Amino acid sequence: MRLRNGRLLVEVDQPGGVNYNLVESVRSLNDGVYHHVAIARQGANLLLYLDGVFDKNRAVAAAANLTNTANLMAGSEVCVGVDSTQRFTGQLDELAVVSRALAANEVL
Numbered sequence: 001m002r003l004r005n006g007r008l009l010v011e012v013d014q015p016g017g018v019n020y021n022l023v024e025s026v027r028s029l030n031d032g033v034y035h036h037v038a039i040a041r042q043g044a045n046l047l048l049y050l051d052g053v054f055d056k057n058r059a060v061a062a063a064a065n066l067t068n069t070a071n072l073m074a075g076s077e078v079c080v081g082v083d084s085t086q087r088f089t090g091q092l093d094e095l096a097v098v099s100r101a102l103a104a105n106e107v108l
Contacts, residue, residue: 003030006029007025010024023048024056025048034093
């Protein structure tokens with residue numbers, strides 16, 4: 001997860017770059033205030049919610065296998081810099097991972 005031109009980029013990937021999935025927010029988040037961000041995977045779709053409201057959907061050819069040996073990374077970019085040295089410049093608070101995709105009303 002990182003910002004690019006103020007927009008949030010979220011990647012869901014598995015080791016070896018197989019089934020690389022990326023979703024970029026429509027809204028900009030570089031306004032200096034906290035935002036609630038939720039990402040849900042439903043089959044081969046990534047759903048991005050910002051502040052409880054649906055923002056973007058990304059359909060992918062194949063969903064990443066989330067049962068893998070890769071590290072969970074939040075706040076750094078493994079593809080940029082040396083040894084993931086590009087960091088998210090904001091703050092992360094109350095990070096949670098759930099075992100199922102939340103419905104829109106649960107995200108809200």
